[in-house]
Amino acid sequence: MTSDELDPLIHVPTRLKIVATLAALPDGDALSFTRLQDMIGLTPGNLIIHLRKLEEADYLSSEKTGNGAASRTTVALTSRGRAALDAYTKALRDLLGGVSLGPDDPERRRT
């Protein structure tokens, strides 16, 4: 297996952080755009670009409630997005299983 086989939609630093953050919520819960932005540390414009790509792939869903200044957008990982992250994690595990650990890796120092 090679790293080319990792889901290219998730295998990007920002989108990996978005998906991993949303996956830490219980299934069925959503996170407000502003809190996600705080946690990821992105500008709203950058975050919207990545969210749109994930939403187009049906990895997450978004919902907007209210109007004007009172409007609130929430995003949630879909079951497809959760499955994609599971598959990505498994692929990473398989890849790293065949890679020797670096000299600074605590796992290696322990052995």
Add this chain to the structure above:
Amino acid sequence: MNPTPTPPATADDDGSLDPQQAAALLDQTTQQARRQFAFSPPLLSVLRAAVVLGAFGGIWLSVHAQHPYRGPSSGALTIAYVLAGLVIGASAAAMRRATAGVSGAAQRKRWVGITVMLVAWAVVYVFMAALDHAGAGSAVVFGLYPATAPLMILGLVGAADAAGREDWLATGSLLSMGVVSAAAAFGGPVDAWLVMAIGLCAVFLGTAAVTAWQQRRSLVRP
């Protein structure tokens, strides 16, 4: 975990992550998110452990030399109420932090569970008043019952709710609280307070240790 530097967040599709960096980023982000969404962080469990030791231990000190049993002193009860207030305040702050910006079905279920637990806790004290009204002795009304029943009911109701949400750590912790409370009743009106102090302290410290381990657990590495 290999302390690989976190790649900078960019808006472009820079897929320059190698698998080791991706694993490090995935674990780091997951661990941060788990900490931020934690309803009951390890430090809060440690605080709860210290509070039950102080509150129940203090009450035990105030009653252990009483012959016949009259009940906890007002000083010990005041300390217990202040400590309980501290834990309630810290728990509310942790919940506010964990749920800021979070919505959905799981959140609603959790709040329903918390409401049911609070009602169950209040009902325990109504029953205590009924015991007093019925003429039960002070060893029961002001000893055995308040020492064990409130946290036993709270633990069992909370465990049922947590099991419904498949939150197995909370289920184990709350069930242990119920079991310790039931076992403490065998200590009688005096020593029940001491068994509660030590038993619940151990339960909360164990919960803190398992929570810390769960939060740091790697998704990628076994």
